[in-house]
Amino acid sequence: MSDTLLIRNVRPAGGAATDVLVRDGRIAAIGAGATGGDASFDAGGRLMIPGLVEAHTHLDKSFWGMGWHKHTAGPALIDKIETERRNRREFGIEPDRQSGRLVAQMVKLGTTHIRSHVDVDTEVGLAGVEGVMAMRERLKDVIDVEIVAFAQSGMLIRPGTLELLDQAMAMGADVVGGLDPCTLDRDPKGHLDAIFGLAETYGRPLDIHLHERGEVGAFSMELIIERTRALGMQGKVAISHAFCLGMPDADHVRRLMEDLARERIALVTTAPASSPAPSVMACLKAGVVIAGGSDGVRDSWNPYGMGDMLERATLVGLRNNFRRDEEMELALDVCTYQGAKVMGIENYGLEVGCTADFVILPGETICEAIVERPADRTVVKRGRIVARHGELTQPIA
Numbered sequence: 001m002s003d004t005l006l007i008r009n010v011r012p013a014g015g016a017a018t019d020v021l022v023r024d025g026r027i028a029a030i031g032a033g034a035t036g037g038d039a040s041f042d043a044g045g046r047l048m049i050p051g052l053v054e055a056h057t058h059l060d061k062s063f064w065g066m067g068w069h070k071h072t073a074g075p076a077l078i079d080k081i082e083t084e085r086r087n088r089r090e091f092g093i094e095p096d097r098q099s100g101r102l103v104a105q106m107v108k109l110g111t112t113h114i115r116s117h118v119d120v121d122t123e124v125g126l127a128g129v130e131g132v133m134a135m136r137e138r139l140k141d142v143i144d145v146e147i148v149a150f151a152q153s154g155m156l157i158r159p160g161t162l163e164l165l166d167q168a169m170a171m172g173a174d175v176v177g178g179l180d181p182c183t184l185d186r187d188p189k190g191h192l193d194a195i196f197g198l199a200e201t202y203g204r205p206l207d208i209h210l211h212e213r214g215e216v217g218a219f220s221m222e223l224i225i226e227r228t229r230a231l232g233m234q235g236k237v238a239i240s241h242a243f244c245l246g247m248p249d250a251d252h253v254r255r256l257m258e259d260l261a262r263e264r265i266a267l268v269t270t271a272p273a274s275s276p277a278p279s280v281m282a283c284l285k286a287g288v289v290i291a292g293g294s295d296g297v298r299d300s301w302n303p304y305g306m307g308d309m310l311e312r313a314t315l316v317g318l319r320n321n322f323r324r325d326e327e328m329e330l331a332l333d334v335c336t337y338q339g340a341k342v343m344g345i346e347n348y349g350l351e352v353g354c355t356a357d358f359v360i361l362p363g364e365t366i367c368e369a370i371v372e373r374p375a376d377r378t379v380v381k382r383g384r385i386v387a388r389h390g391e392l393t394q395p396i397a
């Protein structure tokens with residue numbers, strides 16, 4: 001395997017055509033006439049964007065590659081949780097296999113980093129975490145995966161779950177997960193004490209699903225902010241969904257945003273079409289990092305999704321009414337640089353010295369690529385071509 005790769009005639013971030021030399025997994029030089037590659041790739045004037053960052057998904061329970069499963073869950077959160085538990089028993093959703101299938105799809109489309117929440121409960125135990133960890137080891141050359149130990153079915157309401165979360169962290173899960181402290185566990189103090197306690201014990205960050213809307217969600221968010229401040233966990237806490245920031249009380253939302261920025265608590269959004277959601281522009285203006293994610297892809301929660309973070313950029317743009325080019329570029333930023341901040345990815349980007357994780361794709365401009373979502377994507381992971389013109393270079397599922 002060659003250690004150097006010369007990419008010719010490529011336009012980093014939509015700029016002028018140039019050559020990019022990759023050596024030992026990093027961008028070693030940028031400039032017309034860069035030389036020295038053992039192998040070369042002629043990009044034919046295509047764009048280069050940094051590797052897409054999937055900052056919130058659920059790899060362990062996708063139906064990807066298992067045919068179509070009829071969706072029958074009712075509208076409430078608990079309906080979906082119970083349907084999922086039943087589906088898992090009936091359909092044989094094997095986390096190692098299923099996470100690998102979905103990763104193959106995501107890699108082909110240009111994702112180079114994934115944060116996956118993985119279910120931990122008294123029924124599945126640690127099988128999901130073990131399965132995704134096995135997949136992560138198997139595919140470590142093509143994708144970086146961060147695992148969030150996540151009590152999807154509730155933590156305090158299911159005795160034994162907290163102990164399993166503790167074991168998941170001891171096994172090597174990267175992030176402690178939380179979920180709706182008021183409405184699911186119905187004990188916000190107990191829930192937050194437990195997950196912040198685990199985060200402190202293992203010295204790991206937190207990522208909390210917060211679907212709670214309006215004043216209830218705002219109350220939970222204030223408790224999260226207070227604990228982050230009290231425990232000195234600035235920069236180590238993310239809140240996913242944060243639907244409460246889509247509530248109409250603009251003054252309250254502004255105060256929450258200021259507090260999130262002060263405690264460096266990040267947000268992760270799917271830019272949902274059917275729920276309130278934080279405004280990307282308001283977050284960025286307030287100094288709050290906001291990343292993007294698909295959430296579940298083709299699972300018992302969500303029948304939709306292609307695992308495509310360029311599609312997510314389109315959804316972020318539509319949700320936020322981004323029409324001007326510089327706004328649309330922000331939508332891609334949510335799915336790249338902002339995600340890298342949430343996941344703490346070092347040396348991320350298209351500068352000399354950055355890790356060579358990037359995507360080469362057609363498009364006159366970044367905005368055109370977001371809108372067209374071309375299938376022709378060449379994906380480089382740590383300096384190695386893992387997908388060429390939309391096809392994986394090696395089968396990885």
Ligand SMILES: [Zn+2]
Binds near residue numbers: 057295296
């Ligand atoms: Zn989720």
